[in-house]
Amino acid sequence: MKLKKIVKTLSLTALFVFSGQHMSAQDILAKQAPIDKKMKVVDTLIINQLLEREYSGLPAEELYADWDNVYAHRATQLPDQYRIDLRDFCMPTPSRVITSNFGARWGRQHKGLDIKVYTGDTIRSAFSGVVRMVKYEARGYGKYIVIRHDNGLETIYGHLSKQIVRENQRVKAGDVIGLGGSTGRSTGSHLHFETRLCGVALNPAVLFDFRAQDVTGDFYVYNKRSYDRDAAEATRLRGVQGNGNYNPADVHSTATAQNRNAGNSKSQKAIASATTRKVHKVKSGETLYRIASKYGVSVEELRKLNRLGKNASIRPGQLIRYS
DSSP, rough: OOOHHHHHHHHHHHHHHHHHHHHHHHHHHHHHHHHHHHHHHHHHHHHHHHHHHHHHHTTTTHOOSSOSSSOOOOOOOSSSSEEEEEOOOSSSSSSOOOHHHHHHHHEEEOOOOEEEOOOEEEESSSSSSEEEEEEETTTTEEEEEEEEEEEEEEEEEEESSOOOSOOEEOOOOOEEEEEBBSSOSSSSSSEEEEEETEEEOOOGGGGEETTTTSSSSSSSEEEEETHHHHHHHEEEEEHOSSSSSSOHHSOOOOOOOTTSSSSSTTHHHHHHHHHHHOOOOOOOOOOHHHHHHHHHHHHHHHHHHHHHTTTTOTTOOEEEEEO
16 A cells, blocks of 8 residues: 555656646757747848848959958959949039049049039939948048949949938938038038049049939940050049039039940030039929929929929929920
């Protein structure tokens, strides 16, 4: 009888132990489930990022050994020759007025172009890429942005009044990244625009024709031997213009070049065409009817000139061509 009682006690004890272990296992599984779910999401994001990098085939991966948010530019070894794809582009500003060239200036090297813009003017990403830096430098660039592009270039946008993007943000060509201004070491509102390859400044004029609002071709082949000659010729063709008395139509222009890839002579034709075009910057509360009345044209003509549909709306800051 006593033995029977002992066996019964042991059996009950074992049952409780095993039951307890089972419950603990269930608890562990229950707690683990949300973790597994989160890890699955993280794994998916990582896999997607890796796939995106693998299939995007970024030339920048071959050119740059690191990615940092410390230096706006740090020169590394340039390849002897490198082809830069310029087809996916957007002019960073519609302004056609260059106020300062690339090269020697006031006893020092000016590493970019100064483009006349007004405070608050829209500044756009020149190509698709990833924002590497969004910083402020009181004695230099002021508020500036550095973007590393898929084509291997890095572009720098200086003296902004406002930065709209954040570091490590993916942007497309034409995305708004900031507003023009005069912050930092600046004597007046303008965009300081740099184009760099492996941290080395290239004359933006070999790539961009601001007067024609176009790139200089589908591709630019950087070649160590011929670059200095290319840069000098680009400055001669597309250098400083005007005497400081800027026509708003020159600064706020919607002109785009015609006959791309037709050689350097294309610029002259585009400039002649662009100078006949006049634009209006939309103010808050303005309508197409008010703009049409102001310039003595019809609403239908405005729609046609600006390719606006019948129900299309306009927004403050938008440029409307009226001639």
